[in-house]
Amino acid sequence: MEPALSQSEIDRALEAVAQARKRGILYKTPLVRLNHDVPGVDVWLKLESLQPIGSFKVRGAAAVAHVTGNSALIRAGGLWTVSAGNMAQAVAYIAREMQCECVCVVPHGAPRTKLDAVLRLGGRLISVPYEEWWATLEQGTDSAVAKAHRLTGLFVHPVADPHVVAGNASVGMEIFEDLDHVDEIYVPYGGGALSTGVAAAAQMRTNGQCRVYGCEPDTACPATESFRTGKRCSDFVHWEPTFVDGCGSKSVLESMWPLASQLLAGAVAVPPKAAAAAVKLMLERNRVVAEGASGCAVAAALSSAVHVSYESKRRCVVCVVSGGGLDTAKLVQILADCPQAAAAGTSLSLRCPHATGNAHGWVREALGFVVGCAVTLAILRQYPGSKTL
DSSP states (O other): OOOOOOHHHHHHHHHHHHHHHHTTSSOOOOEEEOOOOOTTEEEEEEEGGGSTTSBTHHHHHHHHHHHHOHHHHHHHTOEEEEOSSHHHHHHHHHHHHHTOOEEEEEETTOOHHHHHHHHHTTOEEEEEOHHHHHHHHHHGGGSHHHHHTTOOSEEEOSSSOHHHHHHHHHHHHHHHHHOSOOSEEEEEOSSSHHHHHHHHHHHHHHTTOSEEEEEEETTSOHHHHHHHHTSOOSOOTTOOOBSOOSSOOSSOOTTTHHHHHHHOSEEEEEOHHHHHHHHHHHHHHHOOOOOHHHHHHHHHHHSSSSOOOOTTOOEEEEEEEOBOOOOHHHHHHHHTTOTTTTBSOOOSSSSOTTOOSOHHHHHHHHHHHHHHHHHHHHHHHTOTTSOBO
């Protein structure tokens, strides 16, 4: 399926998001100014991590459910999706609201915190190796996994569904409601639905004056390679797993490349360690808990990877904090500057294997940050429609 983003599709999705907001199913999330030390640029964080399920994915899922209708979903036997965690939570959350069944196909090694959330929401998990998971993402109902498990509900593609992409455009629309001028927006690029949705909104509101960049780790950056060569990267041979699970992959989906190449200004790859440093920065300076994909967006915005001349004018950029689903053990490693913080997975212990000195002290300090973040997020959630300075 190749998503088509007509004005009518976006209007329908925006109406779906508006209805969901009225019912309290999702929020208009705040913009928070990032406290950083890079001169000449104002960086704003669009906190999609404050959505009820902790990520932007609820917008696309709500749009699909609104367009399909409750009775049709029940007749179809519920919903199923393919996800590394965030879309799985979103679909499970919407399925619970619509009182229908939900099945989520996830890759081995998906963050435990996200999988536990899906189970709490009433979803059923099918865990498969990454290669089978990616094949299911590409093939949907025709995949071997779907046939083997007899998945007969309505398939919600997390990326290549026009309603999902159009629902994500509401993120961009809200940005332009709150800021008079934006030079650039940095968005995690996983499958491309969020970045292209935001870029579509930027195109409509600024006629291309605001540039939107997809962001990914340099260990899994097929979008960056695609923009470098001018053709879709179907096999990123240098792929390596890291703690960044919400963006970056082995290839750019064939169905998404035409839209991405048309709407995005480009893509930026950052080292996973830079993404981890950005996660730490957001937590220490703004008390914002963000997952690795969001760290890629902030690292890209603060780096010199994209150089644009603005003469003496101060730049205004926005980073979409796509989600906050980071395992606690990994978060503690990042706060402690553990050398293994950017690697994939964590041990069952919160202790960093390379820590020196008073290990209990840095664990205590790290957990103090987590508690402070929880308090801050609780306060912000009481003002879901405001722009926070």
